[in-house]
Amino acid sequence: MIVVGLPDKAVAESRERVRAALSAIGLTLPPKRITVNLSPADLPKEGSHYDLPIALGLLGAMGVIDAETLSAYLVVGELGLDARVAPAPGVLLAALHAAERELGLVCPAAQGPEAAWAATVEVIAAPDLLSLIGHFKGGAPLTPPQPGSADLPPRLADLRQVKGQETAKRALEIAAAGGHNLLMSGPPGAGKSLMAACLPGILPELTPAEALEVSMVASVAGELQDGRLLRARPFRTPHHSASMAALVGGGLKVRPGEVSLAHLGILFLDELPEFQRTVLDSLRQPLETGKVTVARANAHVTFPARVQLIAAMNPCRCGHLDDPALACSRAPRCAADYQAKLSGPLLDRIDLHVDVAAVSAADLVLPPPAEGSDEVAARVAAARAIQTDRYADHGVRTNAEADGDLLDTVAALDDAGRKLLAQAAEAMRLSARGYHRVLRVSRTIADLAGAEDIGRVHIAEALSYRRRAPVN
Numbered sequence: 285m286i287v288v289g290l291p292d293k294a295v296a297e298s299r300e301r302v303r304a305a306l307s308a309i310g311l312t313l314p315p316k317r318i319t320v321n322l323s324p325a326d327l328p329k330e331g332s333h334y335d336l337p338i339a340l341g342l343l344g345a346m347g348v349i350d351a352e353t354l355s356a357y358l359v360v361g362e363l364g365l366d367a368r369v370a371p372a373p374g375v376l377l378a379a380l381h382a383a384e385r386e387l388g389l390v391c392p393a394a395q396g397p398e399a400a401w402a403a404t405v406e407v408i409a410a411p412d413l414l415s416l417i418g419h420f421k422g423g424a425p426l427t428p429p430q431p432g433s434a435d436l437p438p439r440l441a442d443l444r445q446v447k448g449q450e451t452a453k454r455a456l457e458i459a460a461a462g463g464h465n466l467l468m469s470g471p472p473g474a475g476k477s478l479m480a481a482c483l484p485g486i487l488p489e490l491t492p493a494e495a496l497e498v499s500m501v502a503s504v505a506g507e508l509q510d511g512r513l514l515r516a517r518p519f520r521t522p523h524h525s526a527s528m529a530a531l532v533g534g535g536l537k538v539r540p541g542e543v544s545l546a547h548l549g550i551l552f553l554d555e556l557p558e559f560q561r562t563v564l565d566s567l568r569q570p571l572e573t574g575k576v577t578v579a580r581a582n583a584h585v586t587f588p589a590r591v592q593l594i595a596a597m598n599p600c601r602c603g604h605l606d607d608p609a610l611a612c613s614r615a616p617r618c619a620a621d622y623q624a625k626l627s628g629p630l631l632d633r634i635d636l637h638v639d640v641a642a643v644s645a646a647d648l649v650l651p652p653p654a655e656g657s658d659e660v661a662a663r664v665a666a667a668r669a670i671q672t673d674r675y676a677d678h679g680v681r682t683n684a685e686a687d688g689d690l691l692d693t694v695a696a697l698d699d700a701g702r703k704l705l706a707q708a709a710e711a712m713r714l715s716a717r718g719y720h721r722v723l724r725v726s727r728t729i730a731d732l733a734g735a736e737d738i739g740r741v742h743i744a745e746a747l748s749y750r751r752r753a754p755v756n
């Protein structure tokens with residue numbers, strides 16, 4: 285028995301698994317030369333999910349199962365030597381694809397609840413090969429699986445825990461409301477990581493369509509647990525030792541990277557300057573286009589990557605640049621070295637730059653703030669609702685995604701506003717991208733205030749979050 289059609293090692297080995305699985309249920313392959321052809325022949329095949337289709341193909345050819353019946357199904361699954369059907373990544377995607385082509389789906393029992401999310405598909409979730417044969421021969425039909433639950437995970441942290449830091453909290457609210465990128469910079473222990481952890485709790489939950497989109501990426505990465513659909517926005521926090529393949533995808537198997545797993549959610553890069561420079565710069569393109577393409581020798585794979593980048597950093601190595609009492613002897617020189625690890629183009633993509641100052645003891649002993657994540661989440665939801673209405677016909681979700689003509693119409697300025705922005709753009713030497721990003725943030729600030737038109741106050745606030753010239 286040979287497998288042709290550019291199989292990788294895992295696919296080529298399926299030969300052995302299939303043979304063993306068939307003999308485990310008492311079937312022997314006919315004593316003939318068997319060729320399994322994976323078509324199209326020039327597309328490399330990776331992964332273990334070809335086992336079950338190969339086995340069923342053989343059973344069809346041997347006449348154990350009716351081959352005609354089989355042709356109405358799309359099949360994914362790995363086989364154990366004992367003929368058990370084991371989970372394989374990408375089942376949700378396969379189910380949606382089957383729905384498009386009006387086919388049924390045969391998948392591992394453990395992933396039935398995941399596949400069942402593609403509502404219109406007949407799903408056969410098989411625990412093992414024998415029960416599958418029983419099902420197709422009509423003796424013992426398998427019960428169709430129910431869609432898994434879609435629970436919201438518990439909140440990581442609440443804004444009520446954060447004392448002081450009013451500016452940073454406001455910036456967090458704006459970022460959440462419009463889907464803008466945010467960089468927090470400040471001394472150690474000021475609450476940067478804590479505030480970032482509050483963000484998932486103030487973002488609106490995913491709509492059903494978005495949940496399916498996000499779960500699809502997670503499914504391809506094999507990260508969907510018990511078929512539970514993800515309803516909370518993804519919050520990915522890769523460590524700063526992450527490689528380029530881990531962040532943008534690729535590697536041995538073309539697997540989605542962190543930036544894709546964070547699709548429609550947050551990519552939180554803590555200790556930003558500690559990341560490798562090339563790795564950070566590889567984010568430039570996905571941040572702009574909302575997708576990432578991994579090029580292989582003979583195939584290109586595109587994953588969605590519409591993320592909101594949240595980053596945190598210390599201003600210098602010791603972290604106390606702005607505090608003469610604590611700063612090291614090399615300040616402020618060392619800050620330039622430390623911050624130079626971040627490229628200008630990356631910083632230009634960040635809409636909101638905030639300095640998070642150390643909290644004073646006087647602030648820390650105060651009672652918790654009256655406002656927590658619930659109140660902020662309500663305002664964010666209201667601002668998001670305005671955007672959903674506004675962009676309903678434009679295929680855009682948030683202000684951060686509005687572009688070109690659309691941006692010009694939704695963020696139209698009056699004369700006073702235009703003058704202010706023009707002057708500021710000149711004085712702050714804003715790039716064209718920077719100019720448009722200020723417009724988008726102004727739009728969000730106006731939305732948060734419930735204002736129809738963008739006023740000077742909104743533009744002024746948006747400008748205050750723009751990056752200032754680097755220290756040197």
Ligand SMILES: Nc1ncnc2c1ncn2[C@@H]1O[C@H](COP(=O)(O)OP(=O)(O)OP(=O)(O)O)[C@@H](O)[C@H]1O
Binds near residue numbers: 446471474475
């Ligand atoms: N503003 C604050 N209000 C209340 N507690 C705070 C505040 N800032 C920090 N803390 C406390 O300090 C802990 C550490 O804060 P956090 O990890 O957010 O600091 P950081 O700014 O990320 O520091 P680093 O730069 O070292 O990463 C928090 O878990 C929290 O208990």
Ligand SMILES: [Mg+2]
Binds near residue numbers: 476477596
């Ligand atoms: Mg931190």
